[in-house]
Amino acid sequence: MNLRSDIALIGVIILGIFILFWMNLLLGDVPMKSADVFNLLAGGTADNPAWSYIVESRLNRSIVAILAGGALAISGLILQVFFRNPLAGPGVLGITSGASLGVAVVVLGGVTMGSLLGNLGIILAGIIGAVAVLFLLLFIARFIRNSVTLLVAGLMFGYFTAALINILFLWANETATRKYVVWGLGSFEGLNQSELLIFTTLIIVLSLLCFMLVKPLNALVAGTDYAASIGINVKSTRLLIILFTGVLAAIVTVYCGPVGFIGIAVPQLVRVLVKSKNHAVILPVVFIAGSLLALGADFIVRMSSNSLPLNTVTAIVGAPIIIWVIVKMNQRNVSF
Amino acid sequence: MRSLSILSLLIASFALMQCVQHTEATISEVTNQIEQESVEVKYAEGFDIVYQEGFIKVITQSFGENAPFRDSVYIMSNSEKVFETKSKIVNQVTVRLACQSSTHLSFLDELDRLDQVVALCGIKYVNNAKISKTLSKNEVIELCMTDQVQMENLYQSNPDLFLIYPFGSAESNEFYDTGIQTLLIAEYLEESQLARLEWIKLFGVLTGRANEANAYFKEVEEAYLKLKNETQPLEKTFIMNLPFQDQWFTPSSKSVGVELIEDAGIQYYYRNEKGTENIVHSNEQVWNDGIQADYWVIIARRPIDFKLADLIAEQSVYKEFLSVQNHQVIFCNTSVVDYFSKGVIEPHIILKDLCYATGQIESHEPQYFFLLE
Incomplete structure (x- = not known):
């Protein structure tokens, strides 16, 4: 019965992704017929030569939304299990802020996306920032037993990095400042073919690697002592979790800006909806649910002629989910 | 006992605050008033110049659908003239200007009055090498390291008049209590290029270069209209x-x-x-x-x-x-x-x-x- 309902849920989510994906390709400020979109996707031409670029742009941002949403969601899920806190996520723990600081150092220093060197520099800086914050959190976690206190520490990292970024603004020129501010609003748009290739490859590889963590995650739900007792190498698992989640969140942040709420809201929602407690089921469901939410958010952004920032939409959708889940958990007296 | 100490401390702090004396803003002494030809506003809707016996009144105002504001400053030529208490008064020959926009600098530069600028918002964003060099030579003070005006820097620069944007303010009284006189400048609201350019006349009146402002405007206006008509x-x-x-x-x-x-x-x-x-x-x-x-x-x-x-x-x-x-x-x-x-x-x-x-x-x-x- 449980399995059936989970399969049905997966089916609904996948169907939702397909529908939104197609709507994202079809609808927009430039109206197109389905036949034209099909024709262009099949490599044909249209009367207006700009249409092939428009469809390509819609396709690219849809792919980015699917992968970014999925990556943030599984990153949040793993962090929630690891820190044994349902409010953990790349944003709350300061990982996104760390990545933002890395990006700020490079972008406000004058380096831009576009060149291979620029791309690599920004990606590396983002990853270093994110992983550094995670290691710091891990270090602090030695002295803090209370998971809520650890979240507060993560929030403080966020404030601290934001302060450092504000200081960097003082030395930045007008163009770099503008670029950084717009990047900070978040968007799934704007990746060219080579950037898309790098982004897609990294996210797919890292997401697949996360599936290596299914067994440790199942064990960690019952605590590190239990995990160690059944033969899980907690130390190496911790390292892998930090690397995978940090790098995943950092890559999404570098390419799409700091996208909020998906990392916390989706895992919580999925935990409520999915019957299975096995992460072999939860992990993929969280990924596709994250994709669905991100794709939906992007669709709303596009329908507003891009005038609504992505983070505004994810906040409007994500914040009520988080509140609802917190209330629900409180009623059940569930800490995790 | 402890709460009594805290209360005493608070009272003492308050008393200290009351002891800080502010020097009243004084009207600059009128010296060497230059005879200037009158300015006639032809295109601009955002300012007006009113000539009266003993003084010139410079008025800036909103128009059309823009957020309403109105501001004015008196330029004295007769020191015996008595103004209302809240009137803003400057002496055009020695006026020290602080500017919130670098756009103002081009007007002043054209009138050879850049030396009167003592403070500016966004010095690092000035994109004109000649103007930057002059600002640097004159040790012009940066007013806005961030979006906010740095009040200490503003006091340090001690301008006679601070030219500010009217963003969100109906009157320029935001700085009134500071003793710094301000004038709302909104040349960017003008709806034609010549109307925007005509603000050079306001800067000419403020700095005693009305003749030069009139001449420059006339020259550009003629050249512009001639070209436009030939197009x-x-x-x-x-x-x-x-x-x-x-x-x-x-x-x-x-x-x-x-x-x-x-x-x-x-x-x-x-x-x-x-x-x-x-x-x-x-x-x-x-x-x-x-x-x-x-x-x-x-x-x-x-x-x-x-x-x-x-x-x-x-x-x-x-x-x-x-x-x-x-x-x-x-x-x-x-x-x-x-x-x-x-x-x-x-x-x-x-x-x-x-x-x-x-x-x-x-x-x-x-x-x-x-x-x-």
Whole structure:
């Protein structure tokens, strides 16, 4: 019965992704017929030569939304299990802020996306920032037993990095400042073919690697002592979790800006909806649910002629989910 | 006992605050008043000059659908004249100016009055080497390291008049209690290039250079109108600027910039869209339209040697644009020229650049706009 309902849920989510994906390709400020979109996707031409670029742009941002949403969601899920806190996520723990600081150092220093060197520099800086914050959190976690206190520490990292970024603004020129501010609003748009290739490859590889963590995650739900007792190498698992989640969140942040709420809201929602407690089921469901939410958010952004920032939409959708889940958990007296 | 100590401390602090004495702002002594010809406002709607016995009243105000404000300052020529207590009074010969916008600098520079600037918001954003050098030589004080005016720096600069933007304020009394006199300046609200330029007359009156301001305005006005009248309307359209992330901020069809380009004989692609604010289009909308526009006028900050190929490298769809295919991309590189400040006082040169780019005149050395190669 449980399995059936989970399969049905997966089916609904996948169907939702397909529908939104197609709507994202079809609808927009430039109206197109389905036949034209099909024709262009099949490599044909249209009367207006700009249409092939428009469809390509819609396709690219849809792919980015699917992968970014999925990556943030599984990153949040793993962090929630690891820190044994349902409010953990790349944003709350300061990982996104760390990545933002890395990006700020490079972008406000004058380096831009576009060149291979620029791309690599920004990606590396983002990853270093994110992983550094995670290691710091891990270090602090030695002295803090209370998971809520650890979240507060993560929030403080966020404030601290934001302060450092504000200081960097003082030395930045007008163009770099503008670029950084717009990047900070978040968007799934704007990746060219080579950037898309790098982004897609990294996210797919890292997401697949996360599936290596299914067994440790199942064990960690019952605590590190239990995990160690059944033969899980907690130390190496911790390292892998930090690397995978940090790098995943950092890559999404570098390419799409700091996208909020998906990392916390989706895992919580999925935990409520999915019957299975096995992460072999939860992990993929969280990924596709994250994709669905991100794709939906992007669709709303596009329908507003891009005038609504992505983070505004994810906040409007994500914040009520988080509140609802917190209330629900409180009623059940569930800490995790 | 402890709460009593805290209370005593608070009372003592309050008493100390009351002890801080502020020097009342004093009216500058009137010296060497220069005989100036009168200024007549012809195009501008945002300011007026009223001449009275013993003083000149400079009025700035909102107009049309803009947020309402009204402000004024008296320029004295008779020290015996008695004004209302709250009146703002300056002496035009020795007036020390603080400016919230670098646009004001071009007016003052043209009138050879840059030396009167003692403080400025955004010194690092001044894009004119000559003006930057003068500011540096005169040790002009930076007022805004962030968006906020640094009050200590403002006090240190001790200006007679602080020229400020009216963003969100009906009156310029935000600084009243500080003893710093302010004047709201909103030349950017004007709806024509000549109206915006005409603000040079206000700066002329403030700094005792009304004669020079009148002469400069007349010269530019004549050159601009002559060129405009000689221009033939072309049945060609243009789009403007570049996207920022996934949005394309296209100017309103009523904007001064669009009007200036239309004076060169070409028509704005979005001329039928209503409103006075920038219109936000999605990238795909402009891509769809940009294919058909004959010209593409871009004002942007790019590397000095920016070429057409670099533009296409930014977004491959650009190579499909008619303007790109026909090499009709008219570009103003703001990292090279001071379009947003100096350009305000040289609309005749900008118009000539545009006429040259659209083939309306045969011989000209472009200064602001040129065709991307």
